[in-house]
Amino acid sequence: MSTKTSVTMTAPCEHVAQATIDSVARPAPGCEDCMKIGGRWVHLRECLTCGHIECCDSSPNRHATAHYHRTNHPIISSAEPGETWCWCYVDGRLLE
Numbered sequence: 255m256s257t258k259t260s261v262t263m264t265a266p267c268e269h270v271a272q273a274t275i276d277s278v279a280r281p282a283p284g285c286e287d288c289m290k291i292g293g294r295w296v297h298l299r300e301c302l303t304c305g306h307i308e309c310c311d312s313s314p315n316r317h318a319t320a321h322y323h324r325t326n327h328p329i330i331s332s333a334e335p336g337e338t339w340c341w342c343y344v345d346g347r348l349l350e
Contacts, residue, residue, distance in 0.1 A: 256280060256281055257279065259277060259338060261277065263340050270349070272302075272328055273303060278332075280335045281298070285315075286308065287317040295315075296310055296313045298333035301321055304325070308330075
């Protein structure tokens with residue numbers, strides 16, 4: 255069962271205005287793109303602009319980073335239980 259919990263941005267960046275989502279379901283059901291192709295993932299991330307669930311860079315397909323390059327949506331949050339951190343791709347840093 256997943257629960258929506260707030261994301262943590264105690265040290266926000268200038269791109270935070272593009273993050274329209276302020277809570278994430280943890281755990282997420284799975285990487286939306288991997289599920290379409292029968293892929294597997296290691297950890298899940300949620301785009302805080304559009305809510306798309308993707309896999310991390312430790313996963314074979316690296317869908318979270320691919321989503322950023324395709325859409326320029328700058329901020330993701332972990333969709334893993336117990337994790338509330340955010341990452342800004344533009345600045346290359348944690349927002350906690």
